[in-house]
Amino acid sequence: MKRNLNFIEASSLLEANETTSVELTKIYLDNIKEAEELNCFNTITAEQALDDAEKSDLRREQGKLKSQFDGIPIGVKDLFCTKNIKTTASSKILSNFVPSYDSAVTQKCIDAGLISLGKLNCDEFAMGSTNKTSYYGPVTNPWKSNKSDAKLVPGGSSGGSAAAVAADLCIASLGTDTGGSIRQPASFTGTVGLKPTYGRVSRWGIIAFASSLDQAGPITKTVEDAAALFEIIAGHDPKDSTSSIKENESFFDNLNSSVKGMKIGIPREFKSDDLPASTQKAWDDCKKLLQNNDAKLIDISLPHTMDALPTYYIIAPAEASSNLARYDGVKYGIREEGENLIEMYEKTRSVGFGDEVKRRILIGTYVLSSGYYDAYYIKAQKIRSLIKNDFNQAFEKVDAILTPSTPSTAFEIENEPNDPVQTYLNDIFTVPINLAGIPAISIPFANDENNLPIGLQLITNSFEEQKLLNIAKNVQDTVNYESVPKNWWQK
Amino acid sequence: MINGWELVIGIEIHAQVKSKSKLFSSSSTEFGSGPNSQVSLVDAAMPGMLPVINKFCVEQAVRSGIGLNAKINNKSIFDRKNYFYQDLPQGYQISQFKDPIVGNGFIEIESEGQSKKIGIERLHLEQDAGKSLHDQDPNLTFVDLNRSGIALMEIVSMPDMKSPDEAVEYVKKVRSILRYLDTCDGNMEQGSLRADVNVSVNKPGDDLGTRCEIKNLNSFKYIHSAIIYEAKRQIKLIESGENIIQETRLYNIDSGETRSMRSKEDAHDYRYFPDPDLLPLILEDDWIKKIRSSIPELPDQKKERFIREYSLSEYDSSVIVSDKSTSDYYEKVVKDRNPKLVTTWVTSELFSVLNKKNLSIDESPISPNHLGELIDNIDSGKISSRQAKDIFEEMCETGESANNIINEKGLSQISDEGELEKLVDNVISSNPENVEKYKNGKDKLFGFFVGEAMKLSKGKANPKVLNELLKSKLNT
Amino acid sequence: MLKPYILENMEFDKDSLYKLGKLSKIQIDESKLKSLSSDLGSIIEFIDRLKSIDTENVDPTSNSLDQSLVMRDDIASDVNSANEILENAPQKELDFFSVPKVIE
Incomplete structure (x- = not known):
């Protein structure tokens, strides 16, 4: 069978009875086994997957398919709670936690007949952009530079989700994006990553990092796959008070790749001499491509672009410091015994959390504490309004905005700067989108001089995912990026 | 301070x-x-x-x-x-x-x-x-x-x-x-x-x-x-x-x-x-x-209304409205009855029983209907206040209605003038000496005649009617 | 105009660090004190750049979703057994969670 099947191809093969869900599942479980070195999975649920695949095949025989994608194997970021399957957020503190419930998103996948192969590695509590903060160790990017044998980061926090799709360890995967955690790893691995509008996808049952920014989305091999998986997981959920009451749409069926007459905004604040030449070139090429396809380029300004990252690093840690207070050794997770309650709390949390998580909890506590709240937290919320307003104004003039996804391509695992702030810069192009709550997609466009994928980011206004996917499909179909990593991990 | x-x-x-x-x-x-x-x-x-x-x-x-x-x-x-x-x-x-x-x-x-x-x-x-x-x-x-x-x-x-x-x-x-x-x-x-x-x-x-x-x-x-x-x-x-x-x-x-x-x-x-x-x-x-339009009458308003409608004192009204159940109870009893009598019975007799037994009004052994019945009997003169207290006590113990207790024990008061006249005549004719003394100015003996007549009635004589009859007979 | 952020090596003062540790129930490891205070220092310095931005007459945004709170009906439908709730508890006694003795 062809390597690197996508959602659509797999469902056609299943429909034509050229394969079965069990066969597909076995192939992918083998792929996963061979790629142990990449460390993509925290938990592999082989038995459950084969069992589910068998049931899917039975449904197919009986003509009782749950959806047109019934039987397709996917991977799930280890941030989604999964019933009776260990869910860790890649943290020691939850290393023994087995939920009695499925997240709204994973339940929707079950309801569509998708087969989960296991739980994908990520940065601890989704805090990071390298996947190096995971308690289970870093994920290795399946891509390598053609100039060096050094292992590269897959990006983060959904590093396992992106690497697994790039290395063909699953057909598609679920990730979450708080400041770029879907788009940045998608960009580093040559995959497609969609961050939906805040409120499109239920957060119920997803381990929270920053509640006002977190949003789940698909990481896939194609834009069509992204539309299909997005459609499966989107929709109003009465159990999530921040879920939009807007009706779900038929994103997959309504895909249409015309950009004729569309206005594409190019924000001048994203231009920089520090941008690698190859990234700049990819961006320029994409502009030309869209122009050639009868879209119009418009110079726009998003004046608060440079303020977004520090704003994010106030709001996200503030929310996280509170969201992570529940990990206290009382109800679930690990406990370190102490002489008294306070000591038990402190030991449990000190042993259970990694350094980056602790840093963010401390910063979040600081910006909320009395005397600093107005200067930091309220200030950041006001700047958040300004950022949102920038986008509102831009979308009065344009249909979509085109930017690079990341300021660089994948870098070496061993080569992370010591200063955490330098690492935070990875998210500089993605963070403003989360603050504004709007949707964006990263699609692979070209490879750089080291043969590493470069991703470009398309952004639209709230709830305009259809338009976003349509433009992305236009770019995808025109550029025809078909590069996949060499499978060096296979013996 | x-x-x-x-x-x-x-x-x-x-x-x-x-x-x-x-x-x-x-x-x-x-x-x-x-x-x-x-x-x-x-x-x-x-x-x-x-x-x-x-x-x-x-x-x-x-x-x-x-x-x-x-x-x-x-x-x-x-x-x-x-x-x-x-x-x-x-x-x-x-x-x-x-x-x-x-x-x-x-x-x-x-x-x-x-x-x-x-x-x-x-x-x-x-x-x-x-x-x-x-x-x-x-x-x-x-x-x-x-x-x-x-x-x-x-x-x-x-x-x-x-x-x-x-x-x-x-x-x-x-x-x-x-x-x-x-x-x-x-x-x-x-x-x-x-x-x-x-x-x-x-x-x-x-x-x-x-x-x-x-x-x-x-x-x-x-x-x-x-x-x-x-x-x-x-x-x-x-x-x-x-x-x-x-x-x-x-x-x-x-x-x-x-x-x-x-x-x-x-x-x-x-x-x-x-x-x-x-x-x-x-x-x-x-x-x-x-929501505003669905707000019921609140204690302050109810207090004013009770003072207005039932001529309650400030004090009695505050006591009764301070608790919703009490005011509900009171209103059930007072409907179409003598407010003064009802207030006395609720605030003194009923409250003291509830206090003694440490019960809330919702747990009262006497329902508003039963208390109302008792008060009706007092108001109509069928029973005396004295009898009413005994009946009330029994109601507390047994939960029986006032009417049942009155009927069972034949407790109802004799208010019939004809019947009482016979009693009075009997007392007067059997005590000629005292009648004489009374007529000569010993007013205090009036009580003696009342007592004798009551004895004869086994305590059932309506005191008011009895007094009037005695007075008119002795003064002629 | 994207420029790399240039940071001076500001350090976070240690007393404040201990206070934050107390508030968030995280022990500040002596051996990591230096690196932690320098990390936090540079983050604070980074977020401090917002101070110069004029935000007068700007309303804060705490959530980007423009929607009012959806309310649910008062129905007691959620039934869980104590077993289910205590399933993952590190320590339990009878049907209770248990923690080191607390003196109020």
Whole structure:
């Protein structure tokens, strides 16, 4: 069978009875086994997957398919709670936690007949952009530079989700994006990553990092796959008070790749001499491509672009410091015994959390504490309004905005700067989108001089995912990026 | 005033909303089930769980706000109050800080025979915490999350009270209003309504003193004695040259003392911020209007009406309306009856029985219908007041109706003039000497004739009719 | 105009660090004190750049979703057994969670 099947191809093969869900599942479980070195999975649920695949095949025989994608194997970021399957957020503190419930998103996948192969590695509590903060160790990017044998980061926090799709360890995967955690790893691995509008996808049952920014989305091999998986997981959920009451749409069926007459905004604040030449070139090429396809380029300004990252690093840690207070050794997770309650709390949390998580909890506590709240937290919320307003104004003039996804391509695992702030810069192009709550997609466009994928980011206004996917499909179909990593991990 | 010191008291009442399910989750609020059996995934703060607000609780907060003459805010925000405690599974309590659902209001209380306004600063909705048991194991504290997430209304007063009596009157009045509105059952023993009392002392004319907060008082008696103890403690400290430290204190019901709460010693910084899992709560004017139109008659209005309609005294009316059930009971009895008689029977006889037996009016052994029947018999002259008291006692014991007891025991009064005339004639003819004496001016003997006639009637003679007959016969 | 952020090596003061540790129940490891205070210092310095931005007359945004809170009906439908709730508890006694003795 062809390597690197996508959602659509797999469902056609299943429909034509050229394969079965069990066969597909076995192939992918083998792929996963061979790629142990990449460390993509925290938990592999082989038995459950084969069992589910068998049931899917039975449904197919009986003509009782749950959806047109019934039987397709996917991977799930280890941030989604999964019933009776260990869910860790890649943290020691939850290393023994087995939920009695499925997240709204994973339940929707079950309801569509998708087969989960296991739980994908990520940065601890989704805090990071390298996947190096995971308690289970870093994920290795399946891509390598053609100039060096050094292992590269897959990006983060959904590093396992992106690497697994790039290395063909699953057909598609679920990730979450708080400041770029879907788009940045998608960009580093040559995959497609969609961050939906805040409120499109239920957060119920997803381990929270920053509640006002977190949003789940698909990481896939194609834009069509992204539309299909997005459609499966989107929709109003009465159990999530921040879920939009807007009706779900038929994103997959309504895909249409015309950009004729569309206005594409190019924000001048994203231009920089520090941008690698190859990234700049990819961006320029994409502009030309869209122009050639009868879209119009418009110079726009998003004046608060440079303020977004520090704003994010106030709001996200503030929310996280509170969201992570529940990990206290009382109800679930690990406990370190102490002489008294306070000591038990402190030991449990000190042993259970990694350094980056602790840093963010401390910063979040600081910006909320009395005397600093107005200067930091309220200030950041006001700047958040300004950022949102920038986008509102831009979308009065344009249909979509085109930017690079990341300021660089994948870098070496061993080569992370010591200063955490330098690492935070990875998210500089993605963070403003989360603050504004709007949707964006990263699609692979070209490879750089080291043969590493470069991703470009398309952004639209709230709830305009259809338009976003349509433009992305236009770019995808025109550029025809078909590069996949060499499978060096296979013996 | 205590020894020339003024007291300043402010009170936070925590009133449990009378809802079936919790504020942000769908688990039951029923009292008295096994530990951790009414705990949803949300209440236990399982990873990824999210709060969804209970509409009924929002309505009850609005109703209560209207009852407290307070401003209802069209937009309110839920905040997180962050602190670690074993009974707080989320590591934060969802509450309202800057933008509560209800703003300024007031209530009126009676103080030293005068009406006094007490300001309400705010009412907000928040989650209750779980329950800790410290006495089950020498080395461990046990935690039960059944209460975790139950909806509370926190009602914050202005520091307008000057004495323990006023403080108690205030809590009584708020409780009464909530019970009239049926937003809280007001059961203090079960903890459905409890008060945190802030006390400070100062010399007249001086600035306010440093205050201490006494937590979790769940009876009027404790509120009263805790305030006295705390005020005296503060006065003693100041007079011996020491400073008051602003702190949270606990009241020990056995010793009657307050003491500093050790576990809250850590300087707290609650880091309130808007809960990012919840959006602003927007209440439309029409919705508030609809609730406003469904507000029942409240104690102050009812008191005025009772004075007007039933000619009750100020005092009797306040006593009767202070509790909704009592006023309901009273109104059932008084309908189409003599209000004066009804008031006397309710406030003296019925209340004394309830007090003696330590029963609430809802548990009264005598139903309003039965009491009404008894009063009908008195009013018609069928039985005497004296007989009525005996019948009342029997009604308490047996739960029988007045009519049944009267019929069974043949207790009804003889009011028939013909029958009584025979009795009177009999008494006069068998006591010629005394009749003579009486006629010669010994008026005091009248009582003797009444007594004799009563004896003959076996106590059933209607005294009023009997007196009149005797008088007319003896004076001719 | 994207420029790399240039940071001076500001350090976070140690007393504040210990206070934050107390508030958030995280022990500050002596051996990591230096690196932690320098990390936090540079983050604070980074977020401090917002101070110069004019935000007068700007309303804060705490959630980007423009929607008011949806309310649910008061139905007690969620039934969980104590077993289910205590399933993952590190320590339990009878049907209770248990923690080291707390003195109020």
